[in-house]
Amino acid sequence: MANVTLTIDGIQITAPKGATVLEAAEQAGIFIPTFCHDPELSKPGACRICVVEVPGAPRLLASCVTEATEGMVVFSASPAVIESRKTNLELLLANHPTDCMTCNKSGDCRLQDYAYFYGVKQDAFEGEKHNYPIEGDNPFIERDMNKCILCGKCIRMCQEVQGNNVIDFAYRGFNAIVTPAIGVPYSDTEVSNCVFCGNCVSACPTGALSEKAMIGKGRRWDIKKVTTTCPYCGVGCQFDLNVKDGKVIGVTSMNGDVNGRALCVKGRFGYGFIHHPDRLTTPLIKKDGKLVEATWDEAISLVAEKLGATKKTYGPDAIGMLSSARVTNEENYLMQKLARAVIGTNNIDHCARL
């Protein structure tokens, strides 16, 4: 593939032809902020926080949609650029709630990060503020449109990745809002067509869209993320379990080999069973028709004794073993080893047929 060479902030960069200025900068480790840009989605070039200065151009250019050309000279942080970004942020903050103290996204919010980085305070413009009600009538997603910066990433995620076309922009100017058709909530699934995959949430750069059950469960910087594989269907999506104080408090997207950031409702919101009070926490042994608590020693000895006795009296083929399509490969392997090497039977199967 042909390459082009350009200079950003005095650094020479060779990038593949067709790459944008933003991509070339990222390749060289030069920071340019973005709101509406997402490498997986189409590029509206709308938010203009990513502007850069190219001498000779009539105005600042949005780096996410400007193609890098041979010999191009770019300034990513010139005074004009910084000034423009600051104004951009001031306008966004003018009608943004002063809520960082309690906002669940605090610590993982681009608006907050950039405001901090550029030293922009909230009171530059005394703007009219929105007062939308918070939408939380479903157990999965909470929508606080007061915190929406209209980047449109949720819209494109739903359209381009999920393919459900639930949401779009409505109205103009100050009244512009992201909403399902005719203003229904997500939960009116007949009209909205929403399937609560939460993929829009994974794209949102602010606290406008949140995993409802995670709210109040932990600050982002206190959460440990552990990448693992979904326990539900055979697609094998990967995601991060969010752990705080030894408890799983949520699931967030990472870049899985099969699924990218996309998940379905079960994978993203179906983790609650892990800490459910019904979880078995101790071995049980049936006595007088009732299951009563027992120690591991008692339970394991009884199992070994009974299986051993059955084998002795009736032969190994009098024992049947059912392994599981839910447990790991290693566990399935051990289960068939137990059947074949220890008990001495091939009566081993699992419920794949079901």
Place this chain on the structure above:
Amino acid sequence: MTNSIEEIASADFILAAGTNTFDAHPIIGIKIKKAVANGAILAVADPRLTDSAKLAKYHLQLKSGTDIALFNGLANVIIAEGIYNKEFVEERTEDFEAFKETVAKYTPDYVSKITGVPADTIREVARGYATSKNSSILYTMGITQHTCGTHNVFSTTNLSMLCGHIGKESSGVNPLRGQNNVQGACDMGALPNVFSGYQGVTVEANCEKFAKAWHVDTVPNKPGLTVGEMVEQCGKKIKAMYILGENPVLSDPDANQVMHELKSLDFLVVQDIFLTETAQLADVVLPAGSFAEKDGTFSNTERRVQLVRKAIEPIGNSKPDWEIICLVSTAMGYPMSYASPENIMTEIALLTPAYGGISFARLDVCSLQWPCPTADHKGTRFLHAKTFSRGKGKFNAVEHIPPNEMPDAEYPMVLSTGRRRYHYHTGSMTQRTGALDVFYPTEYLEINCADAEKLGICDGDKVRVTSRRGNVEVAAQISERVTPGLVFTSFQYPAVPINKVTNAARDPISKIPEYKVCAVKVEKVG
């Protein structure tokens, strides 16, 4: 799957049979939508008007249990019009003539009478499938959960071989696995006739190899019983059972019978994370760990082996399944001591050629699709590229056979069962999430408005569904998703144990029960 999930998005023609993909495998549903957005043609064969059927250019709304007729019909058109892949059939397959003879009578008009699909639609889909560059067949339980399930699968493979749509990118036959690690359970030899890696137990050399590796004198060399046979033999040949992470009382057909059989055992041990309906019958219940509490691997439907990582400590006094199995084995006089699942994988890799190159260290960097025989092998995206595993691909000519139980005067309707988007398997996990169960708390029975009117049923009315085996009560939902004469529900709600009603008749080869068709009567309660 012979292909990878990603490849679905670049198929030109997708024939999805008996798979409500958008609900059961949402992320694969995304790939299908992507393919359609890129201009692919989607044909969905399903008795129900599912969301994927709504998106499809062709919805082949066949009568339940007539898949073979449909697939034979497609093959008939393709052969009659001479648009099959002659080179592929010649070089890579055998028994074409017998197949050709069998499908000769499955003309579009004949098939239309059996399936209810218009003859012209059959012709158009046949042409589309045959002449597209990359055609892919996807199927799930809608194909396998019939007494003729194995034959259904043959009929899909026949079609793909006929057109040479197999063994290349985005072309193949792709069964979508329902549970997360069905593939892995099979790969690991949790089957009555094979060791890990599908190494047959009747092959002398395999037995010797495993006996030696496991330091035992012999291992049994005659195939054991399948799950269905074991349950049937409870109290007879089978005296004790060890059931891990399964809930056959809810998931098996004819649940009353299953419960009765399990009760007749001398000894039952169940290892699970919840006190499931099956665990309640046990003599000993062993508390296991969920996926969040252990390390290990799962193998997905495209043979991709991926890490499961421990995120939290065991809940209460529970232990991960692998530790429990080791304890039982050790107590039975065969010490098993693995420091971690990683060591178990080392042993698996040693004994299982397809997993030979797989290790936790490699998986920590990226997932691998088997076959991955050596430590420097990159894994395999699609199977059968040059040859089939058995050399030449064999056409298995199969005939349409009606389902085991057809509607009659007393039980005039067909009941089909399946899955819901918000729930999973028997619901023991999803019913306890505090989210999925809140949004979708109850089950209902889908019934067509024509039937509902005839039976005097309104939306939300409680109805009783009765078969020769039992009955359940459930709320009715009048729905255009089902055709007149068909009702549908899921097996995912303990409160609606629909498998008290379903038919335990099984496919004679795969032993999969016929969940997709049984004869019932529906009546309003009260």
